[in-house]
Amino acid sequence: MNKPKAVLLFSGGLDSTTVLAHALHQGFDVYPLSFDYGQKHKVELQAAKRVASAFKVSLNTIQLALGTLTGSALTDTDKCVPDFGGAQAIPVTYVPARNTVFLSLALAYAEVLGARDIFVGVSSVDYSGYPDCRPEFIHAFEVLANLATKMAIEGQSIRIHAPLLYLSKAQTIQMGCALQVDYALTISCYRADGEGLACGLCDSCVLRKEGFRVAGILDPTRYAIFNED
Amino acid sequence: MNKPKAVLLFSGGLDSTTVLAHALHQGFDVYPLSFDYGQKHKVELQAAKRVASAFKVSLNTIQLALGTLTGSALTDTDKCVPDFGGAQAIPVTYVPARNTVFLSLALAYAEVLGARDIFVGVSSVDYSGYPDCRPEFIHAFEVLANLATKMAIEGQSIRIHAPLLYLSKAQTIQMGCALQVDYALTISCYRADGEGLACGLCDSCVLRKEGFRVAGILDPTRYAIFNED
Numbered sequence: 001m002n003k004p005k006a007v008l009l010f011s012g013g014l015d016s017t018t019v020l021a022h023a024l025h026q027g028f029d030v031y032p033l034s035f036d037y038g039q040k041h042k043v044e045l046q047a048a049k050r051v052a053s054a055f056k057v058s059l060n061t062i063q064l065a066l067g068t069l070t071g072s073a074l075t076d077t078d079k080c081v082p083d084f085g086g087a088q089a090i091p092v093t094y095v096p097a098r099n100t101v102f103l104s105l106a107l108a109y110a111e112v113l114g115a116r117d118i119f120v121g122v123s124s125v126d127y128s129g130y131p132d133c134r135p136e137f138i139h140a141f142e143v144l145a146n147l148a149t150k151m152a153i154e155g156q157s158i159r160i161h162a163p164l165l166y167l168s169k170a171q172t173i174q175m176g177c178a179l180q181v182d183y184a185l186t187i188s189c190y191r192a193d194g195e196g197l198a199c200g201l202c203d204s205c206v207l208r209k210e211g212f213r214v215a216g217i218l219d220p221t222r223y224a225i226f227n228e229d
Numbered sequence: 230m231n232k233p234k235a236v237l238l239f240s241g242g243l244d245s246t247t248v249l250a251h252a253l254h255q256g257f258d259v260y261p262l263s264f265d266y267g268q269k270h271k272v273e274l275q276a277a278k279r280v281a282s283a284f285k286v287s288l289n290t291i292q293l294a295l296g297t298l299t300g301s302a303l304t305d306t307d308k309c310v311p312d313f314g315g316a317q318a319i320p321v322t323y324v325p326a327r328n329t330v331f332l333s334l335a336l337a338y339a340e341v342l343g344a345r346d347i348f349v350g351v352s353s354v355d356y357s358g359y360p361d362c363r364p365e366f367i368h369a370f371e372v373l374a375n376l377a378t379k380m381a382i383e384g385q386s387i388r389i390h391a392p393l394l395y396l397s398k399a400q401t402i403q404m405g406c407a408l409q410v411d412y413a414l415t416i417s418c419y420r421a422d423g424e425g426l427a428c429g430l431c432d433s434c435v436l437r438k439e440g441f442r443v444a445g446i447l448d449p450t451r452y453a454i455f456n457e458d
Binding site: 063065095098099100101104105107108109112131132136137140143144145147148149150152 | 324340361366370381382
């Protein structure tokens with residue numbers, strides 16, 4: 001019997017790699033989708049290729065020249081990605097409507113593939129305050145997807161799976177380790193250098209490092225700066 | 230007083246040009262957004278420039294290499310755009326999740342501009358059976374937009390305006406003529422040639438032609454084939 005197809009929003013980071021392992025384990029034929037959207041940490045696209053190759057899945061990378069549609073520290077050369085600032089406000093690394101845009105393109109891809117399942121690695125726990133990582137956003141997108149597409153109208157309803165939605169970073173890492181994920185292949189850092197070395201200081205690094213510590217699992221991340229605390 | 234900014238999904242066709250005139254008339258500072266998404270009828274992008282110039286608004290055209298995310302007769306060179314087939318089924322000119330993708334990018338642009346209003350020229354009357362032109366789709370997108378963005382979370386709620394939603398093509402044309410729209414500048418045809426001549430036979434042409442006839446307004450469209458009936 002053919003496995004059901006699923007599209008996965010895939011960055012090559014810790015979260016989406018865990019979701020890749022999870023979706024494969026659930027028996028899906030997974031089609032990861034990555035975006036070259038002008039992010040400064042383009043080295044994550046190399047991680048995405050590395051991970052896709054390790055899992056023997058076919059990666060589709062979309063060029064998305066967001067141009068004047070950005071304004072985020074993740075894409076603008078005149079804005080710096082800051083050190084960890086806690087989760088008290090929506091940070092400058094917020095990219096306007098990013099998950100809406102990415103999920104919309106995943107929906108288009110799903111419809112072309114005939115896939116009814118879309119996986120996304122968002123978490124509402126360690127989410128750095130992004131509005132488009134919350135359960136109500138994911139639910140609203142699923143409602144939209146089932147109104148927007150020919151396949152849904154024709155009775156093939158679409159499910160948005162966000163298996164990390166209620167998990168902390170430590171729980172995500174524990175899930176991935178149980179599925180034999182090699183996190184050394186992944187990059188989460190917003191300021192990773194050309195060698196793929198993580199800064200150890202940005203929001204993404206701090207949450208990841210703390211996740212390994214709380215999970216009691218050795219952190220395989222290669223840091224450019226070793227942060228003692 | 231500064232006019233409020235609004236983003237408009239803009240193709241250079243009859244509908245979105247009417248909405249441009251309408252939004253300007255309502256007092257908005259309008260930012261039209263066009264997409265070069267691999268459509269074969271790329272000549273519509275020239276019409277978009279022409280209309281934007283006539284209305285003295287600044288057009289932003291986004292390159293969106295949808296690549297493997299298509300499968301529509303509007304983008305695939307191995308599929309032909311058929312002659313008018315009535316509205317009995319979703320036609321092959323359906324582009325998977327197109328309005329979802331376009332509205333998502335309009336939402337990103339709106340957030341960057343600080344615009345709370347997004348205009349789109351969809352109609353549920355003469356909509357050729359596209360699922361993403363229905364009132365329930367527009368409503369679901371507005372719900373999503375107000376959950377997805379930093380600006381909405383911070384109290385700047387977003388409105389999706391679809392002023393043509395309940396209008397027939399003839400009513401749209403009457404609205405545009407009352408606003409002095411010069412429809413000779415616009416292109417609606419899915420098979421328009423390099424000179425911008427309309428085929429007169431595709432769904433889009435037949436609906437447009439019938440609209441002028443019912444409205445009792447002289448059709449200024451330049452057709453490659455003059456269709457006698």
